Structures are given as structure tokens and as C-alpha cells.
Amino acid sequence: MWPTALPCRAGCLGGERVSLDPSQFESLFRAHQADVYGWIARIVRDRGAAEDLTVETFWRVWRHRERYDASRPFLPWVRRIASRVAIDHLRHAPRLVGLERTPEARDAANPEGQSLQAQLENAIRSLPAKFQAVAVLSLVEEKAPGEIAEAFEIPLATVKTRRARAIQMLRRKLEAMGVRP
Amino acid sequence: MNDDELLKKLRGMKMPAGPEADLWDRVQHRIAEAPARFSAWDWAIAAAAAAVFLLYPELAAALLYHL
Numbered sequence: 001m002w003p004t005a006l007p008c009r010a011g012c013l014g015g016e017r018v019s020l021d022p023s024q025f026e027s028l029f030r031a032h033q034a035d036v037y038g039w040i041a042r043i044v045r046d047r048g049a050a051e052d053l054t055v056e057t058f059w060r061v062w063r064h065r066e067r068y069d070a071s072r073p074f075l076p077w078v079r080r081i082a083s084r085v086a087i088d089h090l091r092h093a094p095r096l097v098g099l100e101r102t103p104e105a106r107d108a109a110n111p112e113g114q115s116l117q118a119q120l121e122n123a124i125r126s127l128p129a130k131f132q133a134v135a136v137l138s139l140v141e142e143k144a145p146g147e148i149a150e151a152f153e154i155p156l157a158t159v160k161t162r163r164a165r166a167i168q169m170l171r172r173k174l175e176a177m178g179v180r181p
Numbered sequence: 182m183n184d185d186e187l188l189k190k191l192r193g194m195k196m197p198a199g200p201e202a203d204l205w206d207r208v209q210h211r212i213a214e215a216p217a218r219f220s221a222w223d224w225a226i227a228a229a230a231a232a233v234f235l236l237y238p239e240l241a242a243a244l245l246y247h248l
Contacts, residue, residue: 047200055204059212140195167187
């Protein structure tokens, strides 16, 4: 099953890969699959797409394995790749589709609450990709600005600016929908 | 609804974490099935080479001579 005929690219020594071999790759995958999936799912808010994008992320990790530096933590590197994959998806994903929610949130919501939540979901989904990503990670998932900045390779101040702009845009979009935030 | 209420509503929309299935088989399939795709840069180089050979066909003979 494992492709043994993969070409040895940069990072090879005497024909042997020294950056990341298949067993190391599998170990890293097993250790970080859930985190990468969770990170992507939080950004794209679609479980099916998150699975596809997790596969895509680890495929890119393998493809660029010569860039892997074993002396540095794997998670920040793979999260940066996952963030790029997720943002690309948001840029091309259809807007204004219903987003998934936790079963608890779905059960707890009354009909009026469901309607408001659907409007909030659509308002978030209609934001430009880079604002949408920061909005969901910061406002919905309550991730720390530093964590978001590192994953998207942007300055901390940019995260804070995008967060503030996202709130403004959300308020405007909700007002346009007839919701008075 | 003020900002605090808006933020509270947003926080109620958290996504569940963790995949429903192990994705290792899919990753292996992806690696095995997908050959390295040409990047835009690769296509640009190929297009430039094709353009050179179309504009200066005599270069093809020179290249073949040196191979």
C-alpha cells in the first residue's frame, strides 16, 4: 500500500531520505491527525470538507517532507499548512450554506434561536475568507490571538485588526438581514 | 443585542473536534495515486521552452546534436 517508489528529493543523503521517512510520517500523522482535523474543521465549519482538507494537508506535508526540520516542533508547521489549505477552501467554497453546529447547541436552541443562529452562520460565511477564518477562530472558538497569528503567519496586530473588522462586518450584515445586533 | 450578546451567541456555535474516522488510509491513497502535480512555475518553464522551439526551430537540431 505504501508507495515505495517515491523519488528521493532534496534532503536525501546517499539515496536515503533523512528529512521524514514513512514510519516517522505515520507516527506524526497518528499524533497530530485529530489536532489538524480540529483546526481545519473550526475554520471551514464543515466536517466532510475538514476530512478532505486534512488528507490534503498531510499529502502536502509528505510532498514537502524535505522541508521538515525534526529539531523543531511539528505542530506549528503542519498548522501553517492546514491554515493555508483551509483558507484556499474558504475562498472557493460556496457562500451562504448552512453551517454545522454541535448537537448541544442545536438541541438547546429554540426555534427563534435557531433562526438567529442560522443568520449568524450565514453572516460569518459571507465574510471574506481571511476575516472569516479569524472570526471563527477568535470569536467562536476563542483561540488566542497569538495562536492564530502563528498559524496564519501574520502579525499579532493583524489578527486583532481582522477580529475588530470582522465584528463590524458581522454587525453590518446582521443589520442588513434585519437582525439588530 | 449588544456586542456581548453577539459574542455569546457566536461562542455557542463551537465545532466538535476530532475526525469521525481514521484518515490514514485516505492519506496513503492520496500519496500513492497523486503524482507530483506540475506547479504554475513548471508550466511556465515548459511554455517558454515550447515558445523558443517554435520561434527558433533550428535550436532543436542544436540541442539534439549536443544530447
